[in-house]
Amino acid sequence: MRFDELNLPAHVQSGIADAGFSNCTPIQERTLPISLTGKDVAGQAQTGTGKTAAFLVTLFTRLLTNTAAKGGHPRALILAPTRELVVQIEQDAQLLGKHCGLTIQAIYGGVDYMKQRDALREGADVIIGTPGRLIDYLKQKVYSLKEIEMLVIDEADRMFDMGFIADLRFILRRLPPFDKRQNLMFSATLNQRVMELAYEFMNVPEKVSVTPEKMTAENVEQVIYHASRKEKFPLLLGLLRRDGMARTMIFINTKREGEYLHDRLNANGFPCRVISGDVEQKKRMRILEDFKEGKLPILIATDVASRGLHIDGVSHVINYDLPQDCEDYVHRIGRTARAGAEGKAISLADEDGALYLEAIEEYIKNKIPTEWAEDDLFVNDYNRVARPKHNKDMKSGGRGDSRPPRKNAPVRKTAVAAVQKAPVAVNMNPETGEAAKKRRRRKKKTTGEGQPNQKITTE
DSSP states (O other): GGGGGGOOOHHHHHHHHHHHBBBBBBBHHHHHHHTTOOEEEEEEEOTTTSSSHHHHHHHHHHHHHOTTOOSSSOOOEEESSSSHHHHHHHHHHHTTTTTTTOOOOOOOOSSOHHHHHHHHHOOOOOEEEEEEHHHHHHHSSSSSOTTTEEEEEHHHHHHHHHTTTHHHHHHHTTTSGGGGSSSEEEEEEOOHHHHHHHHHSSOEEEEEOOOOOOSSTTTEEEEEEEEEEETHHHHHHHHHHHHSSEEEEEESHHHHHHHHHHHHHHHHHOOOEOOOOOOHHHHHHHHHHHHHTTTTTEEEEEEGGGGSOOOOOOOEEEEESSSHHHHHHHHHTSSSTTTTOOEEEEEEEETHHHHHHHHHHHHHSSOOBEEEEEEEEEOSSSOOOOOOSSOOOOTTTSOOOOOOOOOOOOOOOOHHHHHSSSSOOSSSSOHHHHHHHHHHHHHHHHHOTTOTSOOOOOO
């Protein structure tokens, strides 16, 4: 199906042309004929299939068709679990809705709080945001949800995984009744939890699924190497040198491992940066922009970046740590081979990662091909670096706070400090247990201590 075959407003068609779209993807072809009639849709599709354009085309068409809306309140709400996904959706919305004359505002944490609040006060037709900051502004009555005509929930399964379901319900309960608005929900998996949410807050949604028998994209070449924990880094260097990976994403499970890998790769001639959940939002966006523009060849990331990022030209994805969650494996390798391109996903399975491999292969319904590295692929003459120290050290009292104490700060007296400063009696000639017992018995005989005729008072 072609987009020009659909009955779309001219302004929406212009935005589609600007984006360079002509033919619908499978999820768009299945979703748009239903959603454009005003019906609710619960869609299942793997990452990178074009579901963002599917709900944005529906959203803009509905808002342009209904010209009777007044009041200056937001008319459409798009909810996403991560900041990166919000930014990506906003960029797509600005492109597709360029000619629609609608105000689009992204709301997420980590950036200027007052600037976003002022933008909401001035008014926005479409709000795209993460639940946390949206609730913050909502409680301050910065904006109202009473005029919402269109609700979109993207990556609904991830909302559950990240613990946002309570926040999500808080927002949904403050919207107009479900039969007074149109609702679209998209998720990589429409499991029982997601469908319960759909039936509770949607108006008899029609279920659409385009997930193929294979969970992973066809154009992704997958391979796995088995290596010990000590061999993984020498093997990674060998792979980078051999394949000359121009734009590579390396996934790790923890922030600490990411920082250590970052130091080691930079010390050995492979420029890279690392992003994780606690990296400042502006810094994260700057790093991602450098990676998209090709200024940065290697990006190390935790699973915060495995979903919602559309970065063209990612040639390789490396699972330096295999993920514990099977779905995360699919989303990680989905960063490559996007929009019909080809890519390669390399996984390194150490002693811990091998425990997750069986579940991953069962989930993707496919056996990942194994390659055995020859000895010359391991690089052992690399520059060593020290592992970064953990924040929880003795100086911080074990609280994880590595900040130095304030100058001339008063000393807080604690029970531990009192014990440390109290004088301690030291026996310079300690006795064994039996010798001490004999000495006490001799003392009782000579002093009469503890004899039956001894007068004892309790006063």
